[in-house]
Every structure is written in structure tokens, then in C-alpha cells.
Amino acid sequence: MTRHDIRAGLYAPLRVFVYEADDRSTRIEYDRPSSLFGQFNNPEVTTVARSLDEKLANLIKKAERLARIPSGLIQRGTSDFAQACNF
Numbered sequence: 001m002t003r004h005d006i007r008a009g010l011y012a013p014l015r016v017f018v019y020e021a022d023d024r025s026t027r028i029e030y031d032r033p034s035s036l037f038g039q040f041n042n043p044e045v046t047t048v049a050r051s052l053d054e055k056l057a058n059l060i061k062k063a064e065r066l067a068r069i070p071s072g073l074i075q076r077g078t079s080d081f082a083q084a085c086n087f
Contacts, residue, residue, distance in 0.1 A: 004044035011036040
């Protein structure tokens with residue numbers, strides 16, 4: 001992203017905040033990359049940012065699906081995502 005506009009480095013890497021709310025549900029908060037990087041008015045940066053929007057949304061959906069799988073059914077180390085999340 002910074003190869004298109006060095007100022008994009010202000011917002012990379014992206015920050016994602018995961019926490020347990022008072023009702024014991026897991027919450028995920030983040031600023032959409034397209035809103036952060038849109039301020040640069042650079043079509044190349046905007047294209048990458050929109051792609052990141054989609055990737056983050058897909059990652060969260062995958063985490064939701066994995067969270068619903070009983071822990072005994074998850075095989076450790078079967079995917080990069082599982083390893084990164086210590087499933």
C-alpha cells in the first residue's frame with residue numbers, strides 16, 4: 001500500500017480490537033481500511049483498501065464459524081488460521 005502512497009503507513013498495520021463484553025459475548029472492533037485509506041484520494045490505495053475490507057470481513061466470518069465448532073472437533077495445526085488463533 002505504501003508503494004502507492006507513503007502516507008498509508010500511518011494506518012498499516014491495521015488494528016483490530018477483540019474483547020469480551022459485559023454480556024460475555026466476544027466483540028470485534030476495527031476501522032474499515034477503505035475509510036482510513038480513502039482520505040488519500042488515490043485509486044490504487046482505494047483498491048487495496050477495499051480488498052482489505054473484504055478480507056477482514058471474511059476473516060471475522062471464519063472466526064465466527066470456528067467458534068461454533070466444539071473444541072474436540074478442531075485439529076490443531078490444520079490451517080494457518082487455526083495456528084494463529086491457537087485453536
